[in-house]
Amino acid sequence: KAGVTQTPRYLIKTRGQQVTLSCSPISGHRSVSWYQQTPGQGLQFLFEYFSETQRNKGNFPGRFSGRQFSNSRSEMNVSTLELGDSALYLCASSPPDSLFYNEQFFGPGTRLTVL
């Protein structure tokens, strides 16, 4: 079974631009979560989507948004980029079995650099 895939792997943008990152979960997984990883703050939860609905959201400004499609693929968007948005953005999917729901499987991430 293929793992979580994320595209693109690397991205360079300038301040003020916007960016869209894509994530395809493991086949059969319906929950997709997004995380931001930086050296200073570590791994921080952005939001989680299930069946095309945002179920939970971390403490990030409204410039960070996401969506999920009917095939469970997800995108996240960051508008009006700031230098501090430079980070590794990780997507994770969870199995449908509620017993193991909290086991999240991560993709390789998208490395975003804002200049």
Added chain:
Amino acid sequence: GQQLNQSPQSMFIQEGEDVSMNCTSSSIFNTWLWYKQDPGEGPVLLIALYKAGELTSNGRLTAQFGITRKDSFLNISASIPSDVGIYFCAGTPYSGGGADGLTFGKGTHLIIQP
């Protein structure tokens, strides 16, 4: 928000040595997970723990869910060079919702000296 205190921050060990790291929280967690991250990659799930007191092994790795539900530890026996990397603890606070994101520790950077 919730914070996990993970220690040590880094470890310098000799090949063949055993490794121990732990994670503590000020509040109760209902799930503890341990991940390993290699440079340029996403975290890989090593062990998941769901019950207080649970002790689970995965090869040379052993992890335990603390009886107070506020801590967990990970042991690696007989370390080998491919064990190098950053190990993260993660968990879900007890909230009953089941849809909260994972809270992560800051990581333990494992370095194996030749």
